[in-house]
Amino acid sequence: MPKNSPLSKTVSYAPPKPLYEQVKSYVLKRISSGDWPAYCRLPSEHTMVKDMGISRMTIHRALRELTQAGFLERIQGVGTFVAPIKAVPKNLELNDIDQVIRARGSKHHCKIHFLQAEPADTDAANLIAVSEGDQIFRxxxxxxxxxxxxxxxxxxxSATLFPEYLEMDFHDSTADRCISNRFALLSHEHNIQAKVSDAEISHFLALDAATACLVINCRTWFGEKIVSTARMVYPGDRYHLG
Amino acid sequence: MPKNSPLSKTVSYAPPKPLYEQVKSYVLKRISSGDWPAYCRLPSEHTMVKDMGISRMTIHRALRELTQAGFLERIQGVGTFVAPIKAVPKNLELNDIDQVIRARGSKHHCKIHFLQAEPADTDAANLIAVSEGDQIFRxxxxxxxxxxxxxxxxxxxSATLFPEYLEMDFHDSTADRCISNRFALLSHEHNIQAKVSDAEISHFLALDAATACLVINCRTWFGEKIVSTARMVYPGDRYHLG
DNA sequence: GAGTGGTCTAGACCACTCC
DNA sequence: GAGTGGTCTAGACCACTCC
Incomplete structure (x- = not known):
């Protein structure tokens, strides 16, 4: 024991990473250093088992997870290869409005202009995939x-999928979160465009002059069915995404 | 053998899904049906091993993959629970401009207005994290x-990270893809806003009148270093994301 | 037939939580 | 101490590719 053993204890060894994580790190290091460029063939699992003295299941788990993460491509009967680099997904994460506002240190509140059942007009029927005249919530x-x-x-x-929608409390939670809390396994589809404010937008967002706005259209699916579609309009000079 | 055995052969049984996939499907079905709501505790691995007659490693793999996918939460020494539903990531995928244009069935080409080395001014130095006056490529x-x-x-x-940038061929590939092909393991940071066209934008995008535009700022990192930053401006009436 | 990756098992040891 | 999940092993059988 070195004389500074109390300190050594304080320093507290980081617990060693599991073997499969060590294998992953090793492979990623070889890839990012350029040792193993795109399409390069990796040693076989059997070779790695021999070379590293690690069991095949552990090697296999490491390589499988790197494959799922998009770094490798594996072909049964052939081998393991470094994936071409496009694999890095360029995703933009879209967060809830109230969380964004609170994250900026500001106060969020929501004014309800209306919240009602109405018959679907042509546009609404298309948006939410019901028949014209069917009752929907807006x-x-x-x-x-x-x-x-x-x-x-x-x-x-959708009034059929989410009949309780009108009774939700939208002051504590957003509509989006109410929907997310109600259904498991939702999926979302987004569309973002820029648009100059019109009379409706200028009125509700209190814009003096014509302003470029971000318009995000979001459709929410539960399995094969559309639960909700939303049009969200932000003034470009007050907000940006990401 | 039924009399239509040739047909039976044509029908070709779907190969049975692996056991761990079957376990995953089973658990997801229980979650999406509402049998197992958020925070509900799942049977322990040991229980599932007994009930399903499947080895623990296989059960464990199924539950681990569902955990990685955000459907479950596991606490060592405690148990496995259904994750609250916020887990569904709302991501917007950003695709390369030439691929988007070709996917629309149109023809893409790129006009190079300039491509040069220049000393970084204050803005550029901030954008790309170099010192003012350092040589950069634009x-x-x-x-x-x-x-x-x-x-x-x-x-x-960055001229230091990517000295070959000026010699790339930007007619066959986009700048973004040149960069992606050059570096492994890049990460991206995006910012999207709406902005009315100014003189510069109107000129280069051939806009007659003031138009709302989508402006995407994208910063590309290689490890701790910034390889590139790009400002991409789309006329809102000709393009939308997603 | 030799080599590859994909799956699965039965067992082991461990860290952790809760009692 | 009993129960939980996390990791790891040594072996097995398989489907697939390439020769």
Whole structure:
């Protein structure tokens, strides 16, 4: 024991990473250093077992996880190869409006302009995949950051899939979160465009002059069915994504 | 053998899914049906081993993969629980401009307005994290869809990290893909806003009148270092994301 | 037939939590 | 101490590719 054993204890060895993590790190290091460029063939599992003295299941787990993460490609009967680099997914994460506002240190509140059942007109019927005239729910909210309007949320909701929608409390939670909490395994489809404010947008977002706005259209699926579609409009000078 | 055995052969049984996939499907079905709501405790691995007659490693793999996918949460020494539903990531995938244009069935080409080394001014130095006056590369391209300008790409590139940048061929590949092909394990950071076209944008994108534009700023990291930053401007009436 | 990766098992040891 | 999940092994059988 060295004389500074109390200190040594404080330093507390990082617990050694599991073997499969060590193998993953090793492979990633070889890839990022350029030792193993794209399409390069890796040693076989059997070879790695011999060379590293690690069991095949452990090697296999490491390589499988790197494959799932997009770094490798494996072909049964052939071998393991470094994946071409496009594999890095360029995703933009979309967060809830109230969380974004709170993360900025501001106060969020939501004004409900209307929240009602109505028969679907042609547009709404298309948006949410019901027949024209079917009853749907519609909500029309404006979200504020410290009393300045930041987002107009115009939402259609399926009355058959989510009959309780009108009774939700939208002051504590967003519509989006109410829907997420109600259904398991939702999927989302987004579309983002830029658009100059029109009379409707200018009115509800309190814009003096024509302003470029971000318009995000989001459709939410539960399995094969559309639960909700939302049009969210942000003034470009007050908000940006990402 | 039934009399239509040739047909039976043609039908070709789907090969049975691996056991761990069957376990995953079973658990997902229980979750999405509502049998196992959020925070619900799952049977222990040992219990599943007994009940299903499947070895623990196989059960464990199924539950681990569902955990990685965000459906479950596991606590060592405690148990396995259904994850609260927020887990569904709402991501927007950002694709390469030339691929988007070709996917629309249009023709892509790129006009190079300039491509040069220059000393970093204050803005550029901040964008790419070098010192003012350091040499950097700058490219200024316009991408066309069938001869209509669709995107202005103003890019700064680190001359130390990517000295070959000026010699790349940008007619066959995009700048973004050149960079991706050059480095392994890049990460990207995006910022999207709406902005009214100014004189510069109107000129290069051939806009007659003030137009709302999508502006995407993208920073590309190689480990701790910034390889490139790009400002990409799309006219809102010609393009939308997603 | 030799080599590859894909799956699965029965057992082991461990760290951790809860009692 | 009993129960939990986390890791690891040594072996097995398999489907697949390439020769």
């Amino acid at each position: 909500s029309y909210f404006v979200h504020y950051e410290n009393d300045i309007p930041l987002m107009l949320e115009d939402r259609h909701v | 490219s200024y391209f316009v991408h066309y869809e069938n001869d209509i300008p669709l995107m202005l790409e103003d890019r700064h590139v």
